[in-house]
Amino acid sequence: MASAVEIKGIEKKYPGVVANHNVTLTVQKGHIHAIIGENGAGKSTLMKILYGMVRPDSGTISIDGKDVVLKSPHDSIALGVGMVHQHFMLADNATVLENVILGSEPVSFGGVIQHTAARDKLIEITEKYGLDIDPDQNVAELSVGERQRVEISKVLFRGAQILILDEPTAVLVPQEVDELFSNLKDLTAHGLTIIFISHKLDEVLAIADAITVMRTGTTVASVDPKSATKKQLAELMVGRELPKRREVSTQPSNKKVLEIENASYSAPDGREILHEISLAIHAGEIVGLAGVEGNGQSELIELIMGLVKTSGGTVSILDEDIAEMSSRKIRDSGVGYIPQDRQRDALLMSAPLWENRILGHQSTQPMSNGLWINKGNAQKDSERLVKEFDVRTPSINVMAGALSGGNQQKFIVGRELSGDPHLLIAAQPTRGVDVGAQALIWNYLIEARVAGMAILLISADLDELFNLSDRLAVISGGRIVAILDPEKTTSEELGLAMTGEKIA
Amino acid sequence: MSILTKEKLKKTVTSPSRIAIIVAVVLIVASIVRRITGADDITSAGATGATLRFTIPLLMAGLGGLWAERSGVINIGLEGMMIAGTWLGAWFGFLHGPLVGFICAAIGGALIGLFHGFLVVKIGIDQAVSGLAINLLALGTARYLSSIYFAPNGGDISLSPQVKQPGVFSVPILSSFLADLNAKNIIVISDAAGILGGFVTEVSYATVLLFLLVPISTWLLWRTRFGLRLRFCGENPVAAESLGVKVFRTRYIALAISGMFASLGGAYLCMVSASVYREGQTAGRGFIGLATVIFGNWRPTGVLAGSFLFGFTDALRVRQSTSVHAILLVIVILGLLFAMWKLFQRNYKVFGISALSSLIVGVIFLKVPKIPDEFVTFFPNLATILVLVLLAQKLRPPAMLAVPYREREEGH
Ligand SMILES: Nc1ncnc2c1ncn2[C@@H]1O[C@H](COP(=O)(O)OP(=O)(O)OP(=O)(O)O)[C@@H](O)[C@H]1O
Ligand SMILES: [Mg+2]
Numbered sequence: 001m002a003s004a005v006e007i008k009g010i011e012k013k014y015p016g017v018v019a020n021h022n023v024t025l026t027v028q029k030g031h032i033h034a035i036i037g038e039n040g041a042g043k044s045t046l047m048k049i050l051y052g053m054v055r056p057d058s059g060t061i062s063i064d065g066k067d068v069v070l071k072s073p074h075d076s077i078a079l080g081v082g083m084v085h086q087h088f089m090l091a092d093n094a095t096v097l098e099n100v101i102l103g104s105e106p107v108s109f110g111g112v113i114q115h116t117a118a119r120d121k122l123i124e125i126t127e128k129y130g131l132d133i134d135p136d137q138n139v140a141e142l143s144v145g146e147r148q149r150v151e152i153s154k155v156l157f158r159g160a161q162i163l164i165l166d167e168p169t170a171v172l173v174p175q176e177v178d179e180l181f182s183n184l185k186d187l188t189a190h191g192l193t194i195i196f197i198s199h200k201l202d203e204v205l206a207i208a209d210a211i212t213v214m215r216t217g218t219t220v221a222s223v224d225p226k227s228a229t230k231k232q233l234a235e236l237m238v239g240r241e242l243p244k245r246r247e248v249s250t251q252p253s254n255k256k257v258l259e260i261e262n263a264s265y266s267a268p269d270g271r272e273i274l275h276e277i278s279l280a281i282h283a284g285e286i287v288g289l290a291g292v293e294g295n296g297q298s299e300l301i302e303l304i305m306g307l308v309k310t311s312g313g314t315v316s317i318l319d320e321d322i323a324e325m326s327s328r329k330i331r332d333s334g335v336g337y338i339p340q341d342r343q344r345d346a347l348l349m350s351a352p353l354w355e356n357r358i359l360g361h362q363s364t365q366p367m368s369n370g371l372w373i374n375k376g377n378a379q380k381d382s383e384r385l386v387k388e389f390d391v392r393t394p395s396i397n398v399m400a401g402a403l404s405g406g407n408q409q410k411f412i413v414g415r416e417l418s419g420d421p422h423l424l425i426a427a428q429p430t431r432g433v434d435v436g437a438q439a440l441i442w443n444y445l446i447e448a449r450v451a452g453m454a455i456l457l458i459s460a461d462l463d464e465l466f467n468l469s470d471r472l473a474v475i476s477g478g479r480i481v482a483i484l485d486p487e488k489t490t491s492e493e494l495g496l497a498m499t500g501e502k503i504a
Numbered sequence: 505m506s507i508l509t510k511e512k513l514k515k516t517v518t519s520p521s522r523i524a525i526i527v528a529v530v531l532i533v534a535s536i537v538r539r540i541t542g543a544d545d546i547t548s549a550g551a552t553g554a555t556l557r558f559t560i561p562l563l564m565a566g567l568g569g570l571w572a573e574r575s576g577v578i579n580i581g582l583e584g585m586m587i588a589g590t591w592l593g594a595w596f597g598f599l600h601g602p603l604v605g606f607i608c609a610a611i612g613g614a615l616i617g618l619f620h621g622f623l624v625v626k627i628g629i630d631q632a633v634s635g636l637a638i639n640l641l642a643l644g645t646a647r648y649l650s651s652i653y654f655a656p657n658g659g660d661i662s663l664s665p666q667v668k669q670p671g672v673f674s675v676p677i678l679s680s681f682l683a684d685l686n687a688k689n690i691i692v693i694s695d696a697a698g699i700l701g702g703f704v705t706e707v708s709y710a711t712v713l714l715f716l717l718v719p720i721s722t723w724l725l726w727r728t729r730f731g732l733r734l735r736f737c738g739e740n741p742v743a744a745e746s747l748g749v750k751v752f753r754t755r756y757i758a759l760a761i762s763g764m765f766a767s768l769g770g771a772y773l774c775m776v777s778a779s780v781y782r783e784g785q786t787a788g789r790g791f792i793g794l795a796t797v798i799f800g801n802w803r804p805t806g807v808l809a810g811s812f813l814f815g816f817t818d819a820l821r822v823r824q825s826t827s828v829h830a831i832l833l834v835i836v837i838l839g840l841l842f843a844m845w846k847l848f849q850r851n852y853k854v855f856g857i858s859a860l861s862s863l864i865v866g867v868i869f870l871k872v873p874k875i876p877d878e879f880v881t882f883f884p885n886l887a888t889i890l891v892l893v894l895l896a897q898k899l900r901p902p903a904m905l906a907v908p909y910r911e912r913e914e915g916h
Contacts, residue, residue, distance in 0.1 A: 053745075072748065083746070111730055113728060
C-alpha cells in the first residue's frame with residue numbers, strides 16, 4: 001500500500017535552535033502513527049511543516065505518493081490534511097459553529113453562509129463521534145475539555161483524510177481518552193490516517209500501530225508498539241535514565257491553609273455550578289481534586305483565586321476570609337497558581353521570558369518594589385528557573401511563544417513555586433510535559449509539600465493524582481461526592497466515583 | 505451531562521422590543537420636556553433633517569472604522585480619508601455633477617485604504633503611525649491640489665467653487681400628513697410625527713443610499729463567508745491562517761472598504777451637508793467616527809446609534825440655543841429613569857453613577873441659563889466616556905485589534 005505521508009531530510013532552524021534536523025518519517029495509510037519525544041524535540045515543528053504552517057529550510061514531503069510543496073495550510077487542507085494544534089486555535093469572541101466552519105463554510109450563491117446546513121452537519125458529526133459541544137455557545141464560555149472537542153470537530157468537519165493530532169489528550173480524563181480512541185480506530189477503519197503526538201506512553205502503546213521517536217530535533221528510532229515497553233520508550237526519548245521519584249514520609253501538619261466552608265457559586269445566568277463545597281487543605285498536604293472535566297473544577301479554582309465571588313459560604317486562606325479580597329491581594333498573600341490553559345492565562349506570548357517571570361509577582365519583592373519592576377532580579381531568577389526546571393531555551397530573552405509547549409509549562413511551574421507561597425493551586429501542572437520533566441515537576445511539588453506548602457492539585461491524569469496526593473477529593477456535578485485515601489483506592493473505584501456512581 | 509440537551513441560555517431580551525421601549529420612553533420624555541420648556545425645535549422635522557445631515561458623515565467614518573477594526577487593523581487615518589473624500593467629491597462633483605463626485609471619492613478612498621494596508625499589513629509599520637501619516641499627507645495634499653485646481657476656477661487655496669447638491673425628495677402623502685399632525689400639537693403624537701417627518705421630507709438621495717450601508721455591512725459581516733473570515737482576522741489571525749484564510753488579502757479588502765466609506769462620508773459632507781469644499785471641513789469627524797465604533801460596541805447598528813448621538817448634538821448647536829437647555833432636562837429625566845431601572849436590578853454601582861450624574865446635570869439645568877456652545881460640542885465625547893465607564897465589561901472589541909500580524913508567523 002502507498003504510504004500516506006513520506007518525509008525526508010527535513011531541516012528547520014530557528015535563531016539559536018535547530019528545531020528539525022534530517023527528519024525522516026514514513027506513515028502508512030490507515031495507521032495510527034504515534035510520535036513521541038522530549039519537550040522541545042521538534043515534534044510540533046515537524047507537524048506544522050506537514051500542515052504547511054511552517055516552511056522547512058530543506059527536505060521533501062510526499063503525500064499519497066506524490067511530492068508536494070506546501071506553501072500554506074491552504075495547500076495542505078486541499079490535500080486532505082487536517083491538524084489539531086497543541087495550543088488552541090480558537091476565537092473566543094465567536095461561536096463554536098463559526099470556529100468550526102471557518103475556512104470551509106458551506107455557502108450558497110453569493111457567498112452567503114448556510115447556517116442551518118452547517119449547524120446540522122456539525123451536530124451530525126458531534127453526535128456520531130460523541131463530541132459533546134453546543135454549536136451556539138461562545139467559545140469564551142467553554143472549558144478546556146470542550147475547547148479540545150471543538151478543535152477535533154474542526155478537523156472532522158473538513159473531512160480530512162490525514163489527521164494530525166498534537167497532544168489531543170493532554171487535558172482529557174481517561175474515559176474521554178477511551179472515547180476519543182475508539183473514535184480514532186473507527187476513522188482508521190474508514191481508511192483515514194492519523195498521526196498523533198502524546199507524552200502518555202501507556203496511551204501510545206495501547207493505540208498506535210507504529211511509533212517514531214524524536215530526540216533533539218531528529219528522528220532516532222522506529223518502534224513496534226507490540227514488542228516495546230514503556231521503559232524502553234522513555235529511555236529512547238530521553239537518551240538516559242529517568243530521574244527517580246523521591247519517597248516521602250512526612251505527615252501533613254494540622255494547620256489549615258485553605259478552608260472552604262459550604263461554598264456555592266452560581267453563574268451569572270443563575271445556574272448553580274458549585275453546591276456547598278467544603279474542603280480544607282493543611283500545610284504540607286497535597287489534596288488531589290479528581291473529576292470529569294466540566295464538573296465545577298474551573299469555577300472552584302476561580303473562587304479561590306478571587307476571580308468570581310461565592311453566592312454562599314466562605315473561602316478563607318490562613319484564617320482570613322477572601323470574600324473582599326482582590327485576586328491581586330490573594331496572590332500577594334502567598335498563593336501560587338498554575339492555570340490549565342497556559343497560553344491563555346499564564347503567559348504573554350510575545351514578551352521575553354524574563355518579563356513573563358514577573359507576571360503575578362509584579363507587586364512584591366524581589367520582582368518589584370511596588371513601583372518599579374526589578375529587571376536584574378527578574379533576569380537572574382529566570383536564569384535560575386531555566387536551570388532548575390530544565391527549560392530548553394536559547395536564552396531568557398526569547399519570546400515565551402518561541403518555546404515548545406512543554407518548556408513553557410516548566411517555566412510556569414517554576415515561576416509559581418517561586419517566592420514560597422503557602423498555597424499552590426496546580427491545575428494540570430504537567431500538561432504536555434515529557435516523562436522526564438514530569439518526574440522533575442513531581443519531585444518539586446513533593447519537595448514543596450515537605451517544606452510545608454499546601455497544594456490543591458487538579459488533574460486529569462489519574463497517575464498523577466495517585467502518586468502525589470495525600471487525599472483525593474472527588475468532584476461531580478459541582479459537589480464533593482467523596483474524599484478518598486489514595487493508598488486504599490483503586491483507579492477503577494476512583495473512576496466510578498468521578499462518574500457519580502456510588503462506591504460499594 | 506449533555507450540553508446539547510441543556511436548555512438554551514439566550515438571556516438577552518430580544519433587541520427589537522427593547523429598542524421599541526427605549527424609543528417610546530425617549531419620545532415621551534422629549535414630548536413632556538418640550539411642553540414644559542417650550543423648546544419646540546427638539547422634536548421638529550427640521551431638527552431631524554439637520555440631525556440626519558450631520559449623522560451621515562459620522563456614520564460613514566464609523567462604519568469605515570468598524571470594517572477596519574473588525575479585521576484587526578485600527579484606522580487612525582479615517583480623518584485623512586474623509587479629507588480626501590471632501591476634496592475629490594468637490595472637484596469631480598464640480599466638474600461632472602454629484603454622482604461622479606461620489607464615485608470618484610469612493611475610488612480615491614479605497615486606494616488610500618489600500619495604501620494604509622500596504623504600510624501596516626505588508627511593511628509592518630505601526631498602525632497608529634501609518635494612520636497619522638495618512639492624515640497629515642491628506643491635509644497637505646488637499647491644500648496643494650486646491651491651489652492648483654480650485655484657485656483658477658473661482659475658489660482659492662482653502663475653498664472650492666460651488667458644487668451642485670444631489671437631488672432631494674419627499675415621500676408624497678406621508679410627508680404632508682406628518683407635517684399636519686405635527687402642527688396639531690398633540691402630546692407625544694405630534695412629537696413623533698415631527699421627528700418622523702424629518703426622515704421623509706426633503707431627504708437627499710445620497711442620505712438614503714449611504715444609510716443603506718448599515719444593514720448591508722451587518723449582512724456582509726455576519727451572514728457571508730467573506731464576513732466571517734474578515735472577523736476572524738480580527739479575532740485570531742493565527743487560527744484563521746491555520747484554516748487557510750488569507751489574512752493579508754482579507755485585511756487589504758477590509759481597509760479598502762474602510763477608506764471608501766470614510767471618503768464617501770467626506771463627499772457627503774461637502775456635497776450634502778454643504779455645497780462647497782472648505783479646508784478643515786471634516787473638523788475631526790474621522791476621530792469621532794473612531795469613537796462611535798467603541799460606543800457602538802463594534803456593531804453597525806451601534807455605530808449608527810453613536811453617530812445619531814453625535815449628529816444630534818451637532819445639529820442642535822446650529823439651531824436654537826433654547827433647545828440645548830431643554831435637552832439637558834431630557835438627559836436628567838432619562839438619566840434618573842435609567843438609575844431607577846438599575847436600582848430595580850440591584851446594580852448599585854451603575855445606579856450611583858447615573859443618579860449622581862443626572863443630578864449634576866439637573867443642577868446645571870436649573871442654575872445655568874444658557875449652556876455654552878463649547879459644552880454642547882463636548883457633550884458627545886462625555887457621553888462616550890460615560891458609555892465606556894458604564895458598559896466597559898460588555899464591550900467586545902476584536903481580540904487581536906491593532907496587534908501586528910506577520911503572515912506565517914511561526915511558533916505559538
Ligand atoms: N517560532 C519559533 N521561534 C523560535 N524557536 C522555536 C519556534 N518554534 C519552536 N521553536 C524551537 O524549536 C524547538 C522544537 O520545538 P517544538 O515545539 O517542535 O517541540 P515539541 O517537540 O513539540 O515539544 P513539546 O513536547 O514541549 O510540545 C524548541 O527548542 C523550540 O524552542
Ligand atoms: Mg509540541
